C-alpha cells in the first residue's frame with residue numbers, strides 16, 4: 479500500500495509500537511474506559527461495525543461480543559498483523575483487520591450500521607476526507623462515534639507539542655467549528671461527552687511531569703469521575719480538550 483510522505487511519521491510511530499501498542503492499558507486511562515462503554519452502549523448484536531484506524535484491533539476486540547461483525551481498517555500492516563495474531567490467540571472469529579486507507583474506503587455506500595474512530599482524526603494530515611468516507615459507508619440513521627480534540631483548552635498545546643515531537647500534526651477544533659464540519663460531511667451530532675477539563679495541569683511546566691496527578695483527577699475506577707462531572711457542565715463542555723461525538727449518519 480502506498481503511504482504518502484505526510485502519513486509517514488505516524489506510520490513509523492505505529493511500526494515502532496506494533497508489538498506492544500495499547501494492549502497493556504485499555505482499562506487504566508479514563509478515555510479507554512469510556513471508549514469501551516460507548517462501544518457497548520451504542521451496540522446492536524445484529525449490526526456490522528467499522529473501526530477506522532483500528533491499529534492492532536484493541537477496540538475491535540472489545541467490540542466483538544457486542545456486534546455481528548467488526549471490520550477494522552488501518553494503514554499500518556505491522557500493527558494489523560500483531561492484531562491478527564491476537565485475534566487468533568483469543569479465537570475471535572467475527573473481526574477482520576484489513577490494510578486500507580480510510581481516505582478511500584473500498585466499501586460501497588451504506589455498507590455498515592455503525593462506525594467508530596478513536597485517536598485517529600486528531601493525528602492525520604487530512605481529517606475531512608476520512609469523515610466523508612465514514613459518512614458515506616454508514617447507512618442513513620446509523621451511528622458514528624468519534625473521538626475529536628478541542629483547541630480551546632490549555633492542554634491542547636501539550637498534546638500538539640507531544641505529537642509534533644514525532645512529526646505528527648494535531649487537529650483540534652473549537653466546539654461550534656467541529657459541529658459545523660460534521661454537519662457538512664453529513665453527520666448529525668446526537669450526544670457529546672466531554673473529557674479532560676481537569677487536566678489543565680498537563681499544560682504547566684514541571685507540574686505536567688507529576689504523573690500522580692492523573693490518579694487524583696481520575697481517582698475512581700468509575701466512568702463518572704470528577705473530570706467527567708466538570709467536563710460535562712453546561713458552558714464548560716465546549717472548552718474541553720477532548721470530546722466523544724455520537725452522531726447519526728444522514
Ligand SMILES: C[S@@+](CC[C@H](N)C(=O)[O-])C[C@H]1O[C@@H](n2cnc3c(N)ncnc32)[C@H](O)[C@@H]1O
Pocket residue numbers: 485488489492500530531532533534536537551552553554557578579580581595596597598601602
Ligand atoms: C494513534 S493510533 C490510534 C489507534 C486506535 N484507534 C486507538 O484508539 O488506540 C492512529 C491509527 O490510525 C491509523 N491511520 C492513520 N491514518 C490512517 C488512514 N488514512 N487510514 C487508515 N488508518 C490510518 C494509524 O496507522 C494508527 O494505527
